[in-house]
Amino acid sequence: MTPRVVADPDEAVAGVEDSSTVLVGGFGMAGMPVTLIDALIRQGAGDLTVVSNNAGNGDTGLAALLAAGRVRKVICSFPRQSDSWVFDGLYRAGEIELEVVPQGNLAERMRAAGAGIGAFFTPTGVGTPLAEGKETRTIDGRDYVLELPIHGDVALIAAHTGDRMGNLTYRKTARNFGPVMATAARRTIVQVGRVVETGEIDPEVVVTPGIYTDTMLDLAGLDLAGLDPAGLDPVGLDLATSERVGG
Amino acid sequence: MSTTEHLDRGPRDKNELAAAIAADIPHGAYVNLGIGQPTLVADHLVAGSGVVLHTENGMLNMGPAAPEDEVDPDLINAGKIGVTELPGAAYFHHADSFAMMRGGHLDVCVLGAFQVSEHGDLANWHTGAPGAIPAVGGAMDLAIGAKSVFVMMTLFAKDGAPKLVPACTYPLTGLGCVSRVYTDHATFEVGADGATVLETFGISLADLAARLDVEVLTGKG
Numbered sequence: 210m211t212p213r214v215v216a217d218p219d220e221a222v223a224g225v226e227d228s229s230t231v232l233v234g235g236f237g238m239a240g241m242p243v244t245l246i247d248a249l250i251r252q253g254a255g256d257l258t259v260v261s262n263n264a265g266n267g268d269t270g271l272a273a274l275l276a277a278g279r280v281r282k283v284i285c286s287f288p289r290q291s292d293s294w295v296f297d298g299l300y301r302a303g304e305i306e307l308e309v310v311p312q313g314n315l316a317e318r319m320r321a322a323g324a325g326i327g328a329f330f331t332p333t334g335v336g337t338p339l340a341e342g343k344e345t346r347t348i349d350g351r352d353y354v355l356e357l358p359i360h361g362d363v364a365l366i367a368a369h370t371g372d373r374m375g376n377l378t379y380r381k382t383a384r385n386f387g388p389v390m391a392t393a394a395r396r397t398i399v400q401v402g403r404v405v406e407t408g409e410i411d412p413e414v415v416v417t418p419g420i421y422t423d424t425m426l427d428l429a430g431l432d433l434a435g436l437d438p439a440g441l442d443p444v445g446l447d448l449a450t451s452e453r454v455g456g
Numbered sequence: 457m458s459t460t461e462h463l464d465r466g467p468r469d470k471n472e473l474a475a476a477i478a479a480d481i482p483h484g485a486y487v488n489l490g491i492g493q494p495t496l497v498a499d500h501l502v503a504g505s506g507v508v509l510h511t512e513n514g515m516l517n518m519g520p521a522a523p524e525d526e527v528d529p530d531l532i533n534a535g536k537i538g539v540t541e542l543p544g545a546a547y548f549h550h551a552d553s554f555a556m557m558r559g560g561h562l563d564v565c566v567l568g569a570f571q572v573s574e575h576g577d578l579a580n581w582h583t584g585a586p587g588a589i590p591a592v593g594g595a596m597d598l599a600i601g602a603k604s605v606f607v608m609m610t611l612f613a614k615d616g617a618p619k620l621v622p623a624c625t626y627p628l629t630g631l632g633c634v635s636r637v638y639t640d641h642a643t644f645e646v647g648a649d650g651a652t653v654l655e656t657f658g659i660s661l662a663d664l665a666a667r668l669d670v671e672v673l674t675g676k677g
Contacts, residue, residue, distance in 0.1 A: 236513045313512075313557060313596075317551055380530045381541070
């Protein structure tokens with residue numbers, strides 16, 4: 210089915226249920242789907258498990274979702290940063306669960322989910338505290354630990370350009386987790402810097418084929434005034450320079 | 457290689473360390489430089505080194521840091537610093553980025569460390585201190601992924617405790633993964649045979665051995 214293209218962020222995230230596992234793209238702020246996250250805050254779903262590389266930066270985006278008390282558990286590789294004060298406070302207060310996963314295992318666990326792989330043996334983490342309690346196996350003389358897939362109910366990602374078939378391209382290192390998360394969730398919602406007509410993206414440069422895309426939020430021309438949750442600035446959305454939107 | 461004692465000078469500073477590591481990186485190698493001091497190595501790669509830098513957030517042939525007024529929020533390194541791209545750069549997603557690491561395609565990785573054992577075990581992600589929030593990032597993937605893992609660190613902690621140890625007491629990042637340890641006072645090879653000193657700086661072999669708890673082997677001449 211071709212994806213739904215919407216201009217309203219609230220429409221894009223409608224129907225996200227309480228207790229969902231939400232995959233959130235981005236590495237730091239690069240590729241962070243800030244507009245979709247802000248819409249999810251307004252939408253109100255709670256008791257969420259969030260899977261993302263970091264646990265929020267500053268007070269916006271993922272940090273704002275955490276601050277709003279909507280997240281029960283974070284699965285990430287690197288929560289502790291100079292500007293992760295929202296997460297740090299919740300963690301120290303015992304108000305949020307944390308599962309730390311090595312970055313490559315995090316990506317591969319979602320890749321496995323999207324590819325229908327039941328589990329995989331990886332050398333990353335063997336002999337460390339992050340492999341404790343997990344099955345291990347020696348294969349051809351090397352030790353591996355068994356890691357399980359991470360399936361999302363919903364993925365929120367950001368892309369640079371999408372066509373009406375849902376084919377996506379990304380920009381520079383803002384690509385990061387987007388293409389993997391797009392495959393790993395039952396429902397993939399993409400904020401796209403610009404939606405173009407079918408055929409306008411060279412098929413050779415498509416990174417995420419449209420089969421993975423369920424909903425696209427077209428950021429081009431989006432008036433963000435009045436959509437600001439709790440007075441938060443939707444940072445990173447410089448609509449005057451649309452080249453950078455979506456990244 | 458026989459052990460060389462450089463006694464006519466003091467310990468190496470971080471730039472001398474970075475230069476020594478850069479000089480040991482083979483021509484044309486694919487290299488990942490860890491966050492923090494290891495990034496200094498890039499400044500010491502000579503023109504024509506052919507070295508291609510990998511950043512695990514999804515790029516090969518990464519260029520130098522971007523000037524402050526030219527930072528592109530979509531183009532950052534693993535330390536989330538704005539960087540630039542060199543001709544021939546390539547972008548890829550996270551699963552591909554770590555697959556090329558885990559799959560053994562990366563030649564060299566340079567990492568910092570809290571501790572390295574004489575057998576090459578690495579501890580560099582977590583102090584294990586009560587209240588410390590664990591954060592691993594790509595450290596475990598890098599430790600076991602690159603063909604050669606070089607550690608860049610001071611030989612002694614601020615309290616004087618050696619960081620080259622018989623066995624790591626901090627939580628491990630990887631087992632038997634480090635091949636070489638570059639420190640202010642000495643360069644070591646580590647592995648199954650133990651720790652071999654290649655060079656010392658501002659300290660004699662005898663004094664070095666006295667300050668370490670590991671058995672210090674010397675290069676065979």
